[in-house]
Amino acid sequence: MVQSVLGSLTLGYRLLWNPARKLAGVQLLVDGDGQTHVDAPHLLRTIREMWSASSPPLLLTPATPALLADLLEHAPAGSPSIEVDGAWLADAALLARAQAAHRRGLRLVWRGLLDALPEPAVARLFGMSVLQLSSRDAMQALQVAAQRGRSGAQPPPASPLIAGQVYDGVASRALLSHCLDDVGAMAVAGWPVEDVLHSLRYQPLQPSHETVLKLLKAIDEDQGIEALESVMGEDALLAYRFMTFTNSASLGLRTGVDTPRRGLVMMGYGALAQWLGELLPHASTEPDMRPVRDTTVLRARLAERLMDAGVSHDLRREVYLSGLFSRLDELLHEPIGTIMRRLPLSERIYNAVVLRSGAYAPCLEVAKALEGGDAALVRRLCEDHEMGAEHVNRSLLRMLAEVQIQRPPRAA
Structure with missing residues (x-):
């Protein structure tokens, strides 16, 4: 029996978020198991068979130069974008493979520090970059962001960041806003969840206004319990508040509600719509x-x-x-x-x-x-x-x- 290529890999993922705070794509982190040769063509075929036109764009990020070399050699035009660590291009053979892949029409993405951008001859191989910020660049960008936030006659200094690129390792909400809102970055890789939640710690977080409206619309269209359960499952706070409410003494249900589905069945559409209507004015639009x-x-x-x-x-x-x-x-x-x-x-x-x-x-x-x-x-x-x-x-x-x-x- 031939083993699938997926049995010889360790995958991981990070999400790419655009300025609208919506999903722009997925960075798929690809590592071998250290023992088995990774069959790059098989991996690409497997992904192609699973993906559809509505699936998110993929950025393949190989963990080793050897895996990158195989992807560059075997990936046909139309394959997912492939990230190339700029430091690895010091290897002349790997650079030659990147050049050949570029000529075949493969979409390549350069990865490296903002303050160590490639020379023009190398840069032209890449349609986009995933840029990492040095501590100096991050500090300078934050200073520019702070000055833009102040009112004054003098225009703020130029940001060190470059528009239209993806930024990696953005750890603060202030830097995030500067990347996406001020500079016009294409996306950020990952999301600074901890800092976003820390910055909002003094205001009680509420369910999403968008999700509450979506659930009210599903009720209005008389959609089934499965559909209502699915929408409620798109917001952890909404599901939690709903279960807290359905288990409260004020509702007077005789038995404990142990899942949102059970609560939906017992509560009924009219009472649910009324509860959501009371929740809507306080829902989060952040x-x-x-x-x-x-x-x-x-x-x-x-x-x-x-x-x-x-x-x-x-x-x-x-x-x-x-x-x-x-x-x-x-x-x-x-x-x-x-x-x-x-x-x-x-x-x-x-x-x-x-x-x-x-x-x-x-x-x-x-x-x-x-x-x-x-x-x-x-x-x-x-x-x-x-x-x-x-x-x-x-x-x-x-x-x-x-x-x-x-x-x-x-x-x-």
Whole structure:
């Protein structure tokens, strides 16, 4: 039996966010297992078979020069964009492969420090760059951003950042805003969740205005329980507030509501619409929270996919809820155990989220690890939990392929 290429890889991913705070693409981090040669053509075919026209654009980021060389040699035009570490181009053979790939029409993306941009002869091989900021450049950019925020007659100095590029390692909300709003960056790789939430710590976070409206629209169109459950599952705070409300004494339900679905069935459309209507004026319109919500949803979807195929639909809902609620401590600024004890959730969900034990914990741990691209950590967790690399990687690719993004309309 021929082993799939996905069994010899360790994958990870990061999301690319555009100035509208919407998903612009996915950076797929590709590492070998250190023992088996990676079949690059097979990997590219596998991705092509899974991806659709509505799937997000991919940026392949190989972890080693050898893997990059194979991708450059075998990827045909029309393949996903391939990131090239600028430091590796000191190898003349690798540079020659990049030049040949460029002539074939392959989309190449240069990666490196903003203060060490390539020479023009090399730069012309690349349509875009993923730029990392030195501490000096980051500090200068923040100073420019601060001066732009002050009123005064003197124009602010020019930013060191370059428009139309992707920026990596943006760790603060202020720098994030400067990249996307002032400079006109194409996107940022990853999202500074910790700093965004820290900057909003003095205001109680509320469910998304967009999601509340979407749920009200689904009710108005008389969509089924499955559809309502799906929309509610797009916002961890909305699902949490709903379950808190349905389990409150004021509602007077006789039994505890242990899932959003059960609450939807017991509450009814009229009462749900009234509750959402009261929630709507206070709902959040903060754009920087959208990537926080969306990354949490993708974590939940991935954890659900990582469960064994034979698990029932009800248990899969529980796994999804484990992933969805796994960030509530960061959102509510309370210990996760305190939050979870307020709800009559199943012991399996509590164990996974709070104690990091039980049947769902491996899926949740691996799903979190795949977000960061730490290949050694992913391999260790997969080994500890006896999860095969092929199953994990296929689950990740299927989850990402199903993400739908809004693409700009083509010019006539």
